[in-house]
Amino acid sequence: MTALFFGMLLRLIQATLEGAPTLLIGVLLAGVFRHMLNAEGTRRIFGNGTWRSIPQSWALGMLLPVCSLGVIPIAYEMRRAGVSTGAILAFALTAPLFNPLSLLYGLTLSTPIIVIAFATASLVLVTLLGCGWDWLFASDSPGRSVETTPIAPGWQRIAGVFVVACQYLTGSILLYYLIALSGNLLLCLIFPVGSLQSQFAQNDPWAPMIMLVLAVPVYATPMTIMSQIGSMFVHGNSIGAAYTLLALGTGVNLGLLAWMARNHSWFRTFVLLLVFAGSVTMIAYGIQVPLSVEGSVDHPHTHAFDIYSAPFESSAPNVQWMFRHQLAESAMAYEQIALSILGFMSLCGLADRFLLRRIDLEEWLSRSSVSHKSDSRRLDLYLPSSVLGLVVIFGLVAASIAGCFIYYPPPAETLKEMRYVRAEAMSAVASRDKLTATRNLDRYEELTRRLEVGYYLRNGSLSDFQRTKCRVLRGWLERCKHTTEAGEFEAAREMTNSIFAAHRRVREAFLE
């Protein structure tokens, strides 16, 4: 019972931490939509009422760095602005599918053409779903179109954006976030420790179906899913299962479904899910053989999905110690910062809801901003809210592109980091420290991907030679990791020379 409790708590905290940065972006964007773009501007940016509405929605969605949790407040705001449900669906299902970071990562996988094929199939499917919904349930669209009292330019408008963002972190919407995160708890109950390690073999006809059971309730960020797909390619796992994971795992979660059901009836949401999941499964089985890839290791066994199964055996000793250890291991600094900001904003939202309940902050900001007039007109230029809104949105897109250059540093820098991580990994193998060794081997493997993307970003191309050198190194790291996990430390140590040689060849391929 203790193991189950701590296991579920661990999965809940891990999912919350993982989603914090993209949820933060989601709530801030919702504020921008309301007070900078306004309802009219929001409808226009999503091409409401035109044929380009749905493609425009998914194109915008793919450029914004949000996850399936972060799209919920945006979907709220889109509905409030009166955007059609088809466009909301297109945005909500594709925005988490890719973002610039995950797409670049995906393109370095052994077969980038498969990732492009996955993306194309998903976009076509989402377009058809959106059009179908708008056509079938025309009476249901558009949304309520609530006009908000405009706030004039100045600090008041920025405060208005903040107020809306805080409001989206309290109240009934919290329930949808919790429902979304509870999907991971559900999986933790369904799948015992390690049960997902050998489920997705290439020749297993059930692999896409098992993935379907996992992908609908799961909540994960686009980057996590993309790295899991990368791992599936390395292990030569079922390509149909990989597609199912991408299409449903990133785009759909239980919270989003609950929100759809609340706004558009349970029956319609169920039909939507049935059609979407059914189409994804058909595509998955259709591509299973023609697009199959041979992995660089000889077995389908992978730990990529361990984060969705129960973390602790019921008989495991020291569960609390393992809980703390795993939590410390998985909590990234940027996630903790984002979660802290969200916590602060939630407190502000609660204060607004309970302490200032007699005051409508947005109304007050609107009134107080009317009297504001600039004395220095030449310096304090008036910019329409739509221009500011667009600047914020495209600024975010530009920032995420710039972020790619930070996340994927120059090859020399990545190679330097790889050297340090290799030293830590190999010394952990030598000292038989299984947890540290596997964590560093995972990190080492991830750095080889960053190396490829970093080079590609700066040079515009990546040769087959370089790709192969990295793949060979990853193959050795995988073998070393599995051997270490099996407790065969001597066998893992024997691989040290091969790993060093493969590393040297990678360095020569990228720097010479």
Next chain:
Amino acid sequence: MKRSLFHICMFSLCLFIMGCSNAIDTEHAGHGHSHDHNGHHHHDHSGPKASYDVLVTQICEHRDAIKSAFDADNKDEAHDPLHEIGHLVGQLPDAAAETDMSEADWNQVKEASDSLMESFGKVDAMFHGDDEGVEFSEVEQNVQDAITVLQEKVEVVSSANQETQQ
């Protein structure tokens, strides 16, 4: 080009359907082993795949077996070696990348591997009743040219190794 791609795809598809049961002679493929942990069976994750020179030797042996079968008009005997050679050829680029050969040499190995895959793919197509399938004699020269390139690179690798040891 389209036709070449088609043959490579079809050949790969056949290899996939046939599975790996009779794929590779593991005699030279390092110390592969299997074991259990956490109730899950693991396979061969400690040993490397066959080295480049071993692969080239095996490819030559299988090529000879295929040629002999066709020469003796006993084509059915060439079918199994044909599938096995496909697996071996598929491993060549990675095995070559595990050596210190230069990018230019590696590109030649890759090109030769693609050429072998295409040639053997055409021969395999004949066994599956494809109109575009050909006799081994029709691709023999291409196969020989590709293998010559691969063998040259074995010498490049061995001389590079000797230099490193000195």
